[in-house]
């Protein structure tokens with residue numbers, strides 16, 4: 001079973017799944033975060049319904065603690081749009097970590113995370129489906145290392161899947177090394193943003209560890225029809241990595257949502273990009289990346 005904000009569902013019910021996206025986020029009141037703010041449930045419902053109308057079924061909202069996570073808002077979006085929405089526990093890179101983690105011991109942070117995973121979040125006791133961790137650009141700070149170590153133990157003990165933020169795609173191996181040292185199961189870990197590196201060898205080496213990756217910055221290079229990423233995906237499939245790749249949008253900005261008059265909208269992956277990938281790779285491979293692989297990573301039975 002997979003936890004959603006509307007309760008557990010069987011993994012068969014996940015269907016088309018974006019493993020890293022956003023539907024409700026209030027990161028910060030500062031003006032530079034205005035574009036990153038989704039505070040209007042109706043706009044998010046509108047976008048989610050459009051996603052559903054093209055066959056979409058599940059969104060994993062990867063907004064972490066202290067970045068404006070709001071599982072109760074997600075619960076109402078999921079109910080109104082009639083899709084599955086999952087949320088996460090865990091933390092972002094240091095820049096967005098809460099100050100209070102410095103006040104807590106490792107054991108207290110461990111207990112806090114396990115508490116969210118077992119007892120739920122908010123008065124609605126909503127259960128997270130995964131746990132986020134993050135690192136900075138080309139470095140892992142002491143705080144990030146500490147959180148990765150604690151979360152690695154939490155993953156080992158609870159089996160919760162992990163989806164990590166690799167800043168501009170960097171530090172994937174370093175993250176995995178820290179997590180593995182704590183006994184984490186890399187087959188339930190998915191690294192975000194590594195497509196930004198545009199380096200096939202880098203991605204293949206990550207997958208060789210047993211971890212998975214998401215191509216979650218598709219839809220940004222529309223004038224070239226995502227040509228570079230399509231080519232990278234073709235090469236990865238040619239080299240036998242089709243079971244380690246997920247597709248997602250990470251479209252947590254107004255400028256990407258149709259409901260805010262942005263482009264290309266959540267529907268992009270399962271419409272425009274799907275047509276291209278189907279003709280390049282075949283429908284079966286496309287379905288692996290959008291249904292089977294997220295399902296396997298998120299299933300903990």
Ligand SMILES: [Zn+2]
Nearest residue numbers: 020062250252
């Ligand atoms: Zn994101």
